[in-house]
Amino acid sequence: MSITTAAASDGDLEFVVAGPGVELAAHRSGAGPAVLLTPGLGMPSSTWDLCGLPQSLVEAGFQVVRYSARGMAPSSAPPAPYTVADLAGDAAAVLGHYQIDHATIVGYSMGCYTAQMLLRSRPALVGALVLFAGLQPSPVGAMVGEMELGLIERYGEVPREVLVFEQLLTTLHSSMLQDPSTVRAWQQVLSAGYEVGWSGPEGFRGQLTASQEWISAGEPTPESLAAIDVPTLVLAFEHDLFFPPALCAAAARQIPSALFAQIEDAGHGGIFTGPGGSVEMIVEFCRRNIRK
Incomplete structure (x- = not known):
């Protein structure tokens, strides 16, 4: 595994070669028991900062590792399609680079698929799971994925206007969508993110096919x-169209000894629009499940 390092504003950004044509941008902060943050579809690693989770974990005595998944800048975008097993292998490579052999894995949205697959494929690496807004996908998520892949097949891309509109409807909850100034502000934010987030079109198509494959297989079964035989915390946002809390709660009841909590007044993008008490719950869960 070859490594190069570049300066970043919050420390050293390291590029880990996880496989042929797969170079992942990763960063570690803090010291202590390890927590790995696995990102959602199209989620830059900096998004975690918007809810304050990395800093809160560092202040609580943890080392926090986060990375941009294959396809997201500044990581590389190898040719599509990708699989969830590919994404889990990348997560394992990042842990291996930092010589971490045991960690709490916090997945957000599609990052929950990665976290579950990592537990299946490399169980010794996983001490506990946090499945945040991503345990049980809904039919809405499946329909959106099918639509996006269909547009790519027909036209070679998903038009920016389609993506921004879709993200507005799922990121914000209903009262936010009824406020014109909020909608305009988030339209600008999401439009800007469209320009800089992906490493290239293969990245978007690759992550999308990984997500759709998982959903089409009826996962999680x-x-x-x-x-799932490790301590697990499941969190869901009240107005999440992609991962509704009722579906996530029902799935959580099938996990031995899982804890479930609903975060009020937020849609799927609640990680940055209204994380509620989610950060405190994750930090406390990590504290309770440090390996002795």
Whole structure:
């Protein structure tokens, strides 16, 4: 595994070669028991800062590792398609680079798929799971994925206007969508993110195919949920169209000894529009489940 390092504003940004044509931008902060943050589809690693989770974990005595998944800048975008197993292998490579052999894995949205697959493929690496706004996908998520892949197949891309509109409807909850100034502000933010987030079109198509493959396979299955044998915290946002709290709560009940909590007054983008008490709950969960 070859490594190069570049300066970043919050420390050293390290580029980990996880496989042929796969170079991942990763960063570690703090010291202590390890927490790995696995990102959602199209999620820059800097998004975690918007809810304050990395800093809160560092202040609580943890070392926090985060990275941009394959396809997201500044990581590389190898040719599509990708699989969730590919993404889990990348997460394992990042842990291996930092010589971490045991960590709490915090997944957000599609990062929950990565976290579950990492537990299946490399169970010794996973001490506990936080499945944040991403345990049980809804039919809405499946329909959106099918639409996006269909547009790519027909036209070679998903038009920016389509993506921004879709993200507005799912990121914000209903009362935010009824406020014109809020909608205009988030339209600008999401439009800007469209320009700088992806390493290239292969990245978007690759992550999207990984997500759709997971959903099409009926994941997570009841058998896979029952097999989760590490402490697990499941969090869901009240107005999440992609991962509704009722579906996530039902799936959580199939995980032995899982804890479930609903975060009020937020849609799928609640990690930055209204994280509520989620950061405090994650930090406390990590504290309670430090390996002795």
